[in-house]
Amino acid sequence: MTTPDRTATSANPAGSPIPITRADCQQRDANDPLRKFRGEFLLPEGTIYLDGNSLGPRTNGSAERAQEVVADEWGTGLIGSWNSAGWWDLPAKLGEKVAGIVGGGAGSTVVTDTTSINLFKAASAALKMQAEDSPHRRVILTQRENFPSDIYMLQGLAEQLDDGYEVRLVDDEEVTAGFPTTMSDEVSLVVLTHVNYRTGRLFDMGTTTSAIHSGGALVIWDLCHTAGALPIDLAGSGADMAIGCTYKFLNGGPGSPAFIWVAEALQNRFSQPLSGWWSHAQPFEMAPDYRPADGIRRYLTGTQGILSMSVAELGLDIHSRVDMEQIREKSLALSDLFIDLVDERLADHPVEVVTPREHAHRGSQVSITHPEGFAVMSALIERGIIGDYREPEVLRFGLTPLYIGFTEVWDTVEALRDILDNRLWDTPAHKVRGAVT
Structure with a gap:
C-alpha cells in the first residue's frame, strides 16, 4: 500500500x-533490529494487521506442524505418541517456555485449558486459602473495565460458593492509586487485568501487588494483553497467581490453550476445584480417590488438546529468541x-x-x-x-x-x-x- x-x-x-x-x-x-522476525509470520499480501492483540497471525511452519501431528504422530504413532512424541509432557514443556516470557521461574507454569477456566481454578483456590487464614474476608475486587469474561467467572464463582461472597467493581483510577477507598479487611482476593483491553492502560504490577498484600488480600493477574508484548516479572513482583492466553501476542492460533502460573510458596496449598485425572499424583494408578500431584501438575484437569498445543509451541519458540x-x-x-x-x-x-x-x-x-x-x-x-x-x-x-x-x-x-x-x-x-x- x-x-x-x-x-x-x-x-x-x-x-x-x-x-x-x-x-x-x-x-x-x-x-530496525527486530525486522528479521517479520518473516516468521504469514500475512496476506497488502494487509496491515493491527489486531494481534486479539488474534496473532499464523506463524511460519504452523500448517506443516499441524500436518506432522495429524499424519505422523496421530496417524502412525497412534496412542503410542503419548510417550514417543512427548504428548503427555506438553503442558509442562510449554509452561516452561511461557515462564521464561513472563518471569515466572522454573516449574511455575503449565499451558492448559482456557483463560476463563484457569481463572475459575485460581480464584477458587485463592479464596479457599484465604478462608483458612482469614475466614471473615468475603469480598472479591476486580476492575469495572476488566474483560467481561473475567467478571462473569468471578460472579459465577461467588454465586456457587453461596457463603456471603460478593464481587465489587473498582475504577482504573482506584487501582492506579493503590486502592485508597476500596481495600478493607473484607477483601479476600483482587483480580486484575495487567492492561485494560479497551484503552490499553498498563498497571504497575509491583506496586499494585504490594498495595494488595498490604491490605491482606491475594492477587491474580490476567496477562492476556501483556504476555509477549512487554517484559513481565511475576516472581520478582511478588504476585500470587497469573493466567493468560497464547493466541494474542504469543501467536498460538485461534483458541490455542491458555496458561496458569502460581507462586512457588502457594503451589502445594492450591486446592483444585476441577480435580481431573491429569492433576492426580499417580494418574495411571486409576485410584478411586483423588490425591493431588505436588507442584505445577496440580493445576491440570483433563486430557489436553495436543494439536493446538503443538502449533502454539511455534509462537512460543519465536519469543524465546527475542x-x-x-x-x-x-x-x-x-x-x-x-x-x-x-x-x-x-x-x-x-x-x-x-x-x-x-x-x-x-x-x-x-x-x-x-x-x-x-x-x-x-x-x-x-x-x-x-x-x-x-x-x-x-x-x-x-x-x-x-x-x-x-x-x-x-x-x-x-x-x-x-x-x-x-x-x-x-x-x-x-x-x-x-x-x-
Missing part, C-alpha cells in the same frame, strides 16, 4: 517539533508515532486518544474514539488495514513489534485521515455488524 509522502510533526523532549515523513518511517524500518526489552522499546516507539500522527493529522475530527500517553501506563496498543467508530473501522478494514472495534466508540490498534513497522503506522493514520476527511465511512454497508466486531 502506498500513500503520499506527507509531513507530520512530533515534539522532542525540548518541545520543538521534529518533522515526520513516510520516508523517515521507511528509514526507521530499515534500521529480547523482550527490544520488543518494549519498539512497541513504545510505534505507539508514540501513532499518537503523534493522530494528534497532527486528525485534529479536525472528533477523535480522542484514550490510551495513556505516559510510557509507564501504556501497553502495546493505541485506542482512539470516534462517534462512528464501528463504521470507521469497517471502512479501514475494507482497505486491508485490520484493527478492531470495542464499545463504546473505541477503535483498537494492536502494535506487535515483530511484524509491524513504522511505515505501516504512517499508512494507517493516512488512511484514517482520508476516510474521515471524505466521510467514506458513511455508507450503509459500513454500519452492518456481524456476530463478531
Whole structure:
C-alpha cells in the first residue's frame, strides 16, 4: 500500500517539533533490529494487521506442524505418541517456555485449558486459602473495565460458593492509586487485568501487588494483553497467581490453550476445584480417590488438546529468541508515532486518544474514539488495514513489534485521515455488524 509522502510533526523532549515523513518511517524500518522476525509470520499480501492483540497471525511452519501431528504422530504413532512424541509432557514443556516470557521461574507454569477456566481454578483456590487464614474476608475486587469474561467467572464463582461472597467493581483510577477507598479487611482476593483491553492502560504490577498484600488480600493477574508484548516479572513482583492466553501476542492460533502460573510458596496449598485425572499424583494408578500431584501438575484437569498445543509451541519458540526489552522499546516507539500522527493529522475530527500517553501506563496498543467508530473501522478494514472495534466508540490498534513497522503506522493514520476527511465511512454497508466486531 502506498500513500503520499506527507509531513507530520512530533515534539522532542525540548518541545520543538521534529518533522515526520513516510520516508523517515521507511528509514526507521530499515534500521530496525527486530525486522528479521517479520518473516516468521504469514500475512496476506497488502494487509496491515493491527489486531494481534486479539488474534496473532499464523506463524511460519504452523500448517506443516499441524500436518506432522495429524499424519505422523496421530496417524502412525497412534496412542503410542503419548510417550514417543512427548504428548503427555506438553503442558509442562510449554509452561516452561511461557515462564521464561513472563518471569515466572522454573516449574511455575503449565499451558492448559482456557483463560476463563484457569481463572475459575485460581480464584477458587485463592479464596479457599484465604478462608483458612482469614475466614471473615468475603469480598472479591476486580476492575469495572476488566474483560467481561473475567467478571462473569468471578460472579459465577461467588454465586456457587453461596457463603456471603460478593464481587465489587473498582475504577482504573482506584487501582492506579493503590486502592485508597476500596481495600478493607473484607477483601479476600483482587483480580486484575495487567492492561485494560479497551484503552490499553498498563498497571504497575509491583506496586499494585504490594498495595494488595498490604491490605491482606491475594492477587491474580490476567496477562492476556501483556504476555509477549512487554517484559513481565511475576516472581520478582511478588504476585500470587497469573493466567493468560497464547493466541494474542504469543501467536498460538485461534483458541490455542491458555496458561496458569502460581507462586512457588502457594503451589502445594492450591486446592483444585476441577480435580481431573491429569492433576492426580499417580494418574495411571486409576485410584478411586483423588490425591493431588505436588507442584505445577496440580493445576491440570483433563486430557489436553495436543494439536493446538503443538502449533502454539511455534509462537512460543519465536519469543524465546527475542529480547523482550527490544520488543518494549519498539512497541513504545510505534505507539508514540501513532499518537503523534493522530494528534497532527486528525485534529479536525472528533477523535480522542484514550490510551495513556505516559510510557509507564501504556501497553502495546493505541485506542482512539470516534462517534462512528464501528463504521470507521469497517471502512479501514475494507482497505486491508485490520484493527478492531470495542464499545463504546473505541477503535483498537494492536502494535506487535515483530511484524509491524513504522511505515505501516504512517499508512494507517493516512488512511484514517482520508476516510474521515471524505466521510467514506458513511455508507450503509459500513454500519452492518456481524456476530463478531
